[in-house]
Amino acid sequence: MVGLGCGARSYTNTLHYSNEYAVGAKGIRDILQAYIQTADELFEYAHYGFQLDAEEQRRRYILLSLLSDEGLNLISYRQRFSSEIDADFPELSELLTLNLAIKDEDSLQLTEFGIERSDTIGAWFFSEQVQELMQDYELK
Incomplete structure (x- = not known):
């Protein structure tokens, strides 16, 4: 299952990863602004997640x-x-x-x-x- 967009989570058989996320309004606004300004090539990598044993x-x-x-x-x-x-x-x-x-x-x-x-x-x-x-x- 692949999540798309700001704050999305994605799952493969052995990985669980996501974009940065927040629960507070200020944190959400800051993350959304940073997401919008992110260079395309940075979307090639998962920055948050872990491998599932x-x-x-x-x-x-x-x-x-x-x-x-x-x-x-x-x-x-x-x-x-x-x-x-x-x-x-x-x-x-x-x-x-x-x-x-x-x-x-x-x-x-x-x-x-x-x-x-x-x-x-x-x-x-x-x-x-x-x-x-x-x-x-x-x-x-």
Whole structure:
């Protein structure tokens, strides 16, 4: 998935990268102005991002799937990663315990209660590596 424009995020199988981004109005204006003035050749490089190892690829797959209408297909996960989700991430059982998700033979889906808390679930599932990278990023 390729993101285009100021603040866009892009994903490949093994990379997650973005342009600079901000959450405050002043930071957004400054970044937008710098983006508009950026020379074309500088768009050939990603300046913010990281390479996804096998665990990060699994985590991203799980998060993106859980946020889809269909939920996480457990058979597809097993085929793609040659492993069982319960063994890889036993902490996901907490979603069931807290009624944030339901699980059947083939899928794991967020409940309505879980969907309402999906931003929190996403952040909860970030790896330590991603949390450290986020802390090190200087937000504008």
